[in-house]
Amino acid sequence: MQSEIVPYLWFNQNAKAAATYYSTVFNNSEILSEQNNLVHFKIDGKRFIGCNGGPKHTINSAVSFFVYCGSNTEIERLYTVLSTGGSVIMPLGTYPWCKKYAWVKDQFGVSWQLDIDAINATQNIVPSLLFTENNFTKLKEASAFYRSLFPKSISLMESPYGNTTPNVPEDTLAFTQFKLNTNIFNIISSNLEYNFSLNKGISFVIYCDTQAEIDHLWNAFTTHGGKAQQSGWITDHYGVSWQIIPTVLNQLLADSKRAPKITEALLKMTNIDITTLQEV
Numbered sequence: 001m002q003s004e005i006v007p008y009l010w011f012n013q014n015a016k017a018a019a020t021y022y023s024t025v026f027n028n029s030e031i032l033s034e035q036n037n038l039v040h041f042k043i044d045g046k047r048f049i050g051c052n053g054g055p056k057h058t059i060n061s062a063v064s065f066f067v068y069c070g071s072n073t074e075i076e077r078l079y080t081v082l083s084t085g086g087s088v089i090m091p092l093g094t095y096p097w098c099k100k101y102a103w104v105k106d107q108f109g110v111s112w113q114l115d116i117d118a119i120n121a122t123q124n125i126v127p128s129l130l131f132t133e134n135n136f137t138k139l140k141e142a143s144a145f146y147r148s149l150f151p152k153s154i155s156l157m158e159s160p161y162g163n164t165t166p167n168v169p170e171d172t173l174a175f176t177q178f179k180l181n182t183n184i185f186n187i188i189s190s191n192l193e194y195n196f197s198l199n200k201g202i203s204f205v206i207y208c209d210t211q212a213e214i215d216h217l218w219n220a221f222t223t224h225g226g227k228a229q230q231s232g233w234i235t236d237h238y239g240v241s242w243q244i245i246p247t248v249l250n251q252l253l254a255d256s257k258r259a260p261k262i263t264e265a266l267l268k269m270t271n272i273d274i275t276t277l278q279e280v
Contacts, residue, residue: 005183006205007065007127008049008243009110010057015039015050018108022048025081026125036253036263046125049205059201061089062194062239064103064111066126066186070118075100078114082106097159097175110202121184126177127204128186132194135238139173139187142238149220150180198239205243211274217244218271228270246274 011018016034019041023029032040032047039050044067069075079092085107092102092114100116113128131139140158147153157177163170168191177186208214214232221244222228225237232244249272253259261280266272
C-alpha cells in the first residue's frame, strides 16, 4: 500500500546547503542521508528530497508549503527568518481567511505560506498547489481525482468563493484540503495572471512497495491524460509532476557497484519495472 508521498525539490547544485538551512530554521528537522546527488532530510518531521539537478528546472511558487505555526511567536519568527535573503509575496498581517498570515519566498526560491493557526494533525508542513488559468475552477475535480488513487483518502475542507467574487461561479472552490492516505495536501485557486506555472521544480515522489501499486498509479495517471516521462516521472493533466518509485530503489542504489547499471536501466524505463531492476 502506498503511504508516503515525499516532496522532491530540484536545486541547482545547492541541495545540501538548502537542507542544512532548513534543519536550522524548523524544529524536528535534520539531514537524513546523501546519495547519488540526492539529499534526504526532514522539515518539522516531514520528509523531503533535495536533488542537485542543475539548471534544467526551477522552483517557483506554483507549489508552496503551508506552515501551521500555532502561535504568534512562531509565525513572527519564521516570517523574519525565511524572508531574510528571500522576498515577501504577501506581508504578515490579517486577511479574510486568516487572522494572521504571510506568504514568503526563502533564499533558495522555495515558497512558504505561514498560518498562525495550528492544524489538527501531526503534519504541520502541508504542500499547496496553486491552480490558475484553465485549472482555476477544477479544485473539487482534482481533489476527487487524487483521492481516487489512494485508499483511505478523505476530503478535509472545502471553501467556495460564494457570491462575493465577481464573474466567478459561487460553487467554485477557493481552497480545498484533503488527505491521500496519511499525506495532507492543499490546493488554492486564483484567477490572477502569473509569470510562472506548475513545473518539475517541485514534484512528489510516491513510494510503492509492489509492482501492482506502481502499475495501478501509472495506469490511472496516463488514462486521465498524464504525460509519461523517463524513470517513473509523470506529469498529470493538471500540470503536477509525480515520480512513481519502488520503495526498494534506494536500497538498490546504495550498492555502489550496481548503482551505475541500475541507473542506466532506469533511464530506459518510463513505468518502472521492479524485477528488471533487481536482476541488473
